[in-house]
Amino acid sequence: MPTNRRLIDRRNFLRGLVGAATTVAASTILPTVALASAPAQVVSDNLRPQITSGIATGDITAEQALIWSKTDRPAQLLVDLATNEQFRDARTIQGPIAQASSDYTAKLNLSDLQAGQQYFYRVRFQDPKDARNVSEPQVGRFRSSPADRRNISFVWSADTAGQGWGINPDLGGMKIYNTMAWFQPDFFIHSGDTIYADNPIRAEVKLANGTIWKNVTTEAKSKVAETLQEFRGNFAYNLLDNNVRYFNSITPMFGQWDDHEVVNNWWPGQILNDPRYAVKDVSLLAARAKQAFLEYVPVRGTTINRTISYGPLLDVFMLDMRSYRAPNGPNDQLARTPGSDFLGRNQIRWLKQALLASDATWKVIAADMPIGLVIFDNFVTRQGSEAVANNDPGEPRGRELEIVDLLRFIKYNEITNVVWLTADVHYTAAHYYDPNKAAFSDFNPFYEFVSGPLNSGTFGPNDLDKTFGPQVVFQKIPPTGQVNLPPSAGMQFFGQVQIDGQTGTLKVTLRDVAGSALYTQVINPV
DSSP, X not given: OOXXXXXXXXXXXXXXXXXXXXXXXXXXXXXXXXXXXXXXOOSOGGGSOOEEEEEEEESOOSSOEEEEEEESSSEEEEEEEESSTTOXXXXXXXXXXXXXXXXXXXXXXXXXXXXXXXXXXXXXXXOXXXXXXXXXXXXXXXXXXXXXXXXXXXXEEOOBSOTTOOOOGGGTSSXXXXXXXXXXXXXXXXXXXXXXXXXXXXXXXXXXXXXEEEOOXXXXXXXXXXXXXXXXXXXXXXXXXXXXXXXXXXXXXXXXXXXXXXXXXXXXXXXXXXXXXXXXBHHHHHHHHHHHHHHHSOOSSSOSXXXXXXXXXXXXXXXXXXXXXXXXXXXXXXXXXXXXXXXOHHHHHHHHHHHHHOOSSEEEEEOSSOSSBOOEEETXXXXXXXXXXXXXXXXXXTTHHHHHXXXXXXXXXXOOOEEEEEOXXXXXXXXXXXXXXXXXXXXXXXXXEEXXXXXXXXXXXXXXXXGGOEEEEEEEOOOTXXXXXXXXXXXXXXXXEEEOTTTOOEEEEEEETTOOEEEEEEEOOO
């Protein structure tokens, strides 16, 4: 990892933080941090609004950036914006008043930015009834997307606080976020499972070697999430971690969801048969979960599928593989029907139009689930399909027919340089989809790269469905017979993408929690 740090050094960030106790009440949050000078305050600390969960940015473009934060009472969001760390000639933008209806979270969309510019932002909350009563500030940075061909670097991964593996102070918390920060990415794609609403966190877990894993715990993480407040508490839990908060302050996020934001393997209209839940209607749970997601994740707008243009070299197409799917089942329909929907016809239509309109060199499809890996709806009985592949290597059926339609469209419209980035399966891999080895071959070859988990159990490998000819180029998996390895095993993964501004080449590096390069693939643009 790089040894030099610049701009809001982590040591300065952590200087004002106190280590988390092993048990934290749901209303108890780590202290806030002041990293740069701000206007003097005249109200005692215990009467000021508090920034309770750090700061973040998201959905960065050349002209816009979304700022996010959370306070502990009704208070107006203030953002100071400057192009220098000293905040000389900073302009102050008034944001909304954080209200109980949004769990005191607030977002502010900054506009009229300069392309490719490094910005520093300082977040404060002000008492709407007393302008002198202002929180301690927190400071972060981001770079707007470029208007020219310059180097781009970003990371992606998924799966935070799953399978009961939460914030372990003895391990240093969720260390992979600090590792990703060392690479100073322009942005981060969180490929889903941003929380595990269906996975409670216990104070202690006995490991296979006899040692004890210790978690920070909260009331909201003591049971499965059913109420809106419990879903909110799951997001707030992850933000207790110093590594996560530091990373969020300096790295814009492009967020999407998968299943565990609601419940494992969910689909719209599902009725749960799970004794842990008093609320059985998954659509009701999903509505509450989505509200919490949109409150806590710096997403612009209310739709998870969206295009983020990041200069002439890159467009990112964020998919939503949950909201429009039909029920999980055998996945063997001979023709496309409403029962075979996965992305859904409207989302497929949007993606086609967005790809066709893109003039960026690289088109990255950010998918929360892989195409060719077999993911059973029922892991124990190995029945039903949770993702696209139906475990039949023959001609496409069921949800695979959507992918047929999309891949044909890409080929016949000569849409080039398409790369898929995905997660979900809790190990890292590189797959090459080769039409010469596929049952369905009417498509151009492409790569799919898999990463994760960030801080969850490690599993794998999944079987490959050969319908689209995927080949395993690389994979890093647990030793045979070992499942749900804790983060202390060192098998937490993220991927890094680097695009060279001069040559246009795209380099993907799969990395582990230590930042070590496990596999690298360089792809030349067509």
